[in-house]
Amino acid sequence: MIRLICRLVIVISLAGRAVAADASPEALLLDRIGQRVKQAWDDLISVACTEKLTQEKLNEKGKTVLSSRSTYDYLISLNWDKGQLLVDESRLEVGPPQKKRPESALLATRGFATLLLIFHPEFQASYRFTVEPEENVAGRMLSPVSFLPLNGARSPGVMELKGHEYPIAWEGTAWIDLSTVSVVRIQAHWKEPAAELGLETLLSDVHYAAVPLHGERAYWLPDSALIEVKTQHQHWRNSHQFEHYKLFSVEADSELKEVHK
Numbered sequence: 633m634i635r636l637i638c639r640l641v642i643v644i645s646l647a648g649r650a651v652a653a654d655a656s657p658e659a660l661l662l663d664r665i666g667q668r669v670k671q672a673w674d675d676l677i678s679v680a681c682t683e684k685l686t687q688e689k690l691n692e693k694g695k696t697v698l699s700s701r702s703t704y705d706y707l708i709s710l711n712w713d714k715g716q717l718l719v720d721e722s723r724l725e726v727g728p729p730q731k732k733r734p735e736s737a738l739l740a741t742r743g744f745a746t747l748l749l750i751f752h753p754e755f756q757a758s759y760r761f762t763v764e765p766e767e768n769v770a771g772r773m774l775s776p777v778s779f780l781p782l783n784g785a786r787s788p789g790v791m792e793l794k795g796h797e798y799p800i801a802w803e804g805t806a807w808i809d810l811s812t813v814s815v816v817r818i819q820a821h822w823k824e825p826a827a828e829l830g831l832e833t834l835l836s837d838v839h840y841a842a843v844p845l846h847g848e849r850a851y852w853l854p855d856s857a858l859i860e861v862k863t864q865h866q867h868w869r870n871s872h873q874f875e876h877y878k879l880f881s882v883e884a885d886s887e888l889k890e891v892h893k
Contacts, residue, residue, distance in 0.1 A: 658763045661813075665777075666753040668813045668852075672840075673752065675851040680707040680880040683723065683872060687738040690867040698737050703727050707880055708746070719746065739861060739868035744836045745854035747818045749788040750779060750802060758785035766810065774807040774816055781823055791829075798826050800834075814852050815840055833862040843877045853877055 655663070683706035689698040704723040721742050749755060764776040781787070781801035789800045804820030822834040837858040842850035857872040 658761070661763060661775075661808075661810075662751070662756060662761055662777075663753075664813045665751050665808060665815070666756055669748050669751045669815065670753065672748060672814070672852040673746075676746065676853060677708045678880060679845070679851060679853065679877050680705065681853075681874050681878070682706065682726075682876040683874055685873075686871040687740075688869045688871075689737055689739075690869060692867070694867070700738055706874065719743075721745075739859075739870055741859045741861075741870045741872070743789060744857045744859055745838060745872060745874065747789075747802065747820060747836060747838050748806075748815045748840065750818070750820075751806065751815060752788065755786060755788045758782055758787060769807060769816075772809065772816075775810050776805050776807055778805045779803065779820075793829065798829065800825075802836075804836075812842075812852075814842070830863045831861065832864060833860065835860040845877060845879055851877070 683704045685702045685704065687700045687702075688696045691697050703726050705726055707722050709720050709722055723742075750759060759779040759781055762778045762780075764778065766773045766775045768774075780803055787799040787801060789802070791798045791800055801823045802820040803823040804818060806818045807816045808814070809816050817840070818836070818838045820836050822831070825831040825834060835858075839855045839857075840852055841855040843853045844850050854872075854874050856874065859868075859870045859872070861868045
């Protein structure tokens, strides 16, 4: 199976991000979005869910020629490595495996559900943002915010391919619900991927939604992610659906027993 993994790496700084008192309305909005994304990230790493994955390989006319469907228990985990916070997705397949699954011809994709980290305070300096006027999207008033990567700036994601890592320069648009200052959707593509990768297109379209959990406050979590990849000769499309969220906790019990001699 061809693997396309968006591994997220966060370098956490101890200093807070100050916003000038006379900052522009756009800067104030981006600061509010950043704080909301920090909360959303805390929500994401405290829950588990079911992930349904559909993998497709398409022909030159866009018709599906190979496909596979899988279901996983899914959660996010954090690990420290030399001052960096590595964010990993944990997947455990559930249900009976498909017979004769054509894995060698399909694409494995991970990590794209966390694209909202583009707006995290640790990474906002890596992009140039433009806030557009609100627009009506399916009956909701949302504010589009476009983002353009700055040359040489840090990226919240890297691609791991054939033993090499390539920082992903995401360019695209997010739609913000100003009533909750929450990211509702992010459409992004890789701006000028490395030539040696042979990629013509890498597109990602991620939707987020409020999820109430056990009577607690609503958690802002990924709802779906659509990934599309094209090379000169191949075309893949993967669809990730996230559902059945539940709070995740680890309980450790210790018991002391008397040793009889």
